[in-house]
Amino acid sequence: MTIIVNNKEIEQLEQFSDKTQTLIQFLNQGAHSTDALIQQSEVMTFTSEAQFIEQLYLGLMNSTLLYLHQIPLSVDIKKLLELSTNDLRDLATFSNRDSETDKARLANILAKYRLVDSAILNKIALFYRRYNLNYHALGWGASFHDQLTLYSIICYCEQAYDLSNQTVHPACQWATEKAQNLSEFARYFCLYLAWKNAKQGGQGTPDHLVETLAPVVNNTLDSPVVTFELQAVDLHNAIKQWHEGGNNLGFSSFSAGLLNIVLNIDLQSDDLVKAANEYISGLQTTLTNALASDSYICQAGLCRHYLFNLHHSEALLNVDGQGCLSLFNHWPIAA
Numbered sequence: 001m002t003i004i005v006n007n008k009e010i011e012q013l014e015q016f017s018d019k020t021q022t023l024i025q026f027l028n029q030g031a032h033s034t035d036a037l038i039q040q041s042e043v044m045t046f047t048s049e050a051q052f053i054e055q056l057y058l059g060l061m062n063s064t065l066l067y068l069h070q071i072p073l074s075v076d077i078k079k080l081l082e083l084s085t086n087d088l089r090d091l092a093t094f095s096n097r098d099s100e101t102d103k104a105r106l107a108n109i110l111a112k113y114r115l116v117d118s119a120i121l122n123k124i125a126l127f128y129r130r131y132n133l134n135y136h137a138l139g140w141g142a143s144f145h146d147q148l149t150l151y152s153i154i155c156y157c158e159q160a161y162d163l164s165n166q167t168v169h170p171a172c173q174w175a176t177e178k179a180q181n182l183s184e185f186a187r188y189f190c191l192y193l194a195w196k197n198a199k200q201g202g203q204g205t206p207d208h209l210v211e212t213l214a215p216v217v218n219n220t221l222d223s224p225v226v227t228f229e230l231q232a233v234d235l236h237n238a239i240k241q242w243h244e245g246g247n248n249l250g251f252s253s254f255s256a257g258l259l260n261i262v263l264n265i266d267l268q269s270d271d272l273v274k275a276a277n278e279y280i281s282g283l284q285t286t287l288t289n290a291l292a293s294d295s296y297i298c299q300a301g302l303c304r305h306y307l308f309n310l311h312h313s314e315a316l317l318n319v320d321g322q323g324c325l326s327l328f329n330h331w332p333i334a335a
Contacts, residue, residue, distance in 0.1 A: 002037060002038060002039070002040050002041065002042055002043055002044055003034075003037055003038055003044055003046070003052070004043065004044070004045045004046070005045075005046045005047075005048065005049055005052050006046070006047060006048055006049070010038060011038065012038065013031060013034055013035065013038075016049060017049060017085075018085045018089070019049075019081070019083075019085045019088055020049045020052070020053055022085070022088050022089055022092050023053050023077065023080060023081070023088070024053065024056070025092060026066060026068070026080075026092060027056070027057065027060055027061070027066075028060075029060060030056065030060065033056065033059070033060055034056065037056075050078075050081050053077060053081070054077055054078065057077050064076050064077040064078065064301055065077075065144055065300070065301070066080070068091060070094055070095055071091065071094060071106065071117055071118075072117060072118040072119070073091075073110075073115060073117045073118065074118065074121075074144055074299075075115060075299055075301075076144075076297075076299065076300055076301025076302075077301065078297050078301035079113070079115075079297045079298070079299050079300075079301050081297075082113065082296065082297050083109075083113060087109050087112070087113070090105060090106065090109060091106075091109065094106050113296065114296055114299070115299055116148065116151065116299060120151075121147065121148075121151055123151060123154060123155070124147065124150055124151055124154065127154050131163075131165055131168045131169065131172075132165070133168070133169070133172055136172075136176050136185070138176065138179060138180075138181060138182045138185050139182055142181065142182035143182075143300070144299075144300045145183070145298070145300035145302050146181060146182035146183045146186075147182065148298070148299060148300055149182070149183040149186050149187075150182055150183070150185070150186040152186075152329075153186040153187065153189065153190050154186070156190065156331060156334060157189070157190055157193055159334035160193075160197075160332075160334040161193045161194075161197055163193075167193060167196060170192070171189050171192040171193050171196070172189060174188065174192050174206060175188035175189040175191075175192060178210070179255075183253075183255065184253075184255040187255040187256060187258065187259040188255065188259075190259055190263075191206065191209075191210075191258060191259050191262050192206050194259075194262050194263055194267065195209055195262070195267060198266075198267035198268060199267065199268070209262070209267070209272070210258065212272050212273060213258060213261055213262070213272060213273070213276055214254075214258070215273070216261065216273055216276040216277060216280070217251065217254055217257040217258050217261065218254070220248050220250055220251055220257055220280055221250040221251060221254070221257070222247060222248075222250045223249060223250040223324050223325050223326040224238060224241075224242045224247075224249075224324075224325050225322065225323045225324055225325070226238045226319060226323050226325045227323060229295075229304060229319075230295075230306075230319070232291045232292045232295070232306075233291070235291075235292055235295075235306055235317075235325075236288075236290075236291055236292075238325060239287050239288055239325075240288045242325075243284055243285075243287075243288045248280055248281075248284050249284060249287065249317075249325070249326065249327050250326050250327065251326060251327050251328075252318050252326040252327060252328045256327075256328060256329065257327070260327065260329065260330045260331070261276045261279060261280070263330075263331050263332055264279050264283075264313070264330065264332065265279050283315070283327075283330060286310060286311075287308065287315065287317075290308050290310065291308075292306040292307060292308055292317070293307050293308065293309045294306075294307040295307070302320060302321070303318040303319060303320045303321070303328075304318070304319045305317070305318060305328070306318075306319070310330075312332055312333055313330060313331060313332045313333055314329070314330070314331060314333065315327065315329065315330040316328045316329040316330075
């Protein structure tokens with residue numbers, strides 16, 4: 001007897017819940033490896049089945065990101081743990097040869113859990129092809145999380161702006177010069193389009209915009225530490241307590257904060273710093289008086305998102321693996 005989960009000795013695979021058994025089946029050699037662990041002499045203790053299955057994935061793949069080729073779908077094990085047992089079983093048994101009814105059921109599951117399959121993520125490749133862009137080096141080492149960020153920003157930009165070669169090419173060139181990773185590239189790309197749309201070829205440069213707003217962003221990066229999974233009321237209390245302590249809820253990164261500000265202020269204002277500070281102050285007040293409408297693990301498994309449906313905008317707050325609560329996205333709803 002070598003596996004102990006939540007103080008319970010595991011003697012055979014069938015003792016695990018149906019969900020855990022299904023997740024083990026997703027893995028090549030998952031069942032054989034679990035049986036081998038049960039038979040070995042070393043005692044391995046886990047606080048939960050979720051912790052066990054995550055460690056099993058890490059042991060067999062050195063990763064918690066799984067590719068379900070029959071769908072096809074890339075998804076982190078922490079996200080799969082969020083699915084109901086029935087929905088998870090449907091993913092495990094789905095075949096591309098299934099009926100249209102089954103395919104519709106799959107589409108409903110993907111939408112229900114905010115999952116983006118590989119066919120939809122192909123929008124990134126289509127975007128580069130449409131505008132005859134070279135796939136830059138930032139994409140070579142990009143994480144799955146970075147790819148999802150780029151995808152979401154491409155979707156937003158296509159709704160918010162009139163894209164053409166004349167706008168996309170200089171935006172990509174400038175973003176490539178500014179960014180250090182693919183997520184930053186995506187945000188700087190969107191920032192350039194927002195600047196171009198507001199300035200309409202007038203005075204100023206996007207570099208000057210970044211230089212002006214950088215001190216405001218740098219002063220808004222501190223965040224509280226909370227429990228990873230919070231009820232809406234508990235999250236509300238955490239935000240309120242942080243705000244009452246004289247603190248602003250920090251952005252999840254510099255580029256995220258920069259883009260959030262740019263998308264929510266008048267870029268033709270005579271005093272951009274004042275406009276940015278007023279935006280941040282107003283948003284903090286709004287968040288202290290609102291409740292999250294939804295909460296879910298991101299597909300890449302790096303954090304839990306908390307969604308706020310605000311007036312003409314949506315805000316996404318993150319809680320990462322260390323419990324850091326930060327403002328990820330706050331974008332106006334594109335017309």
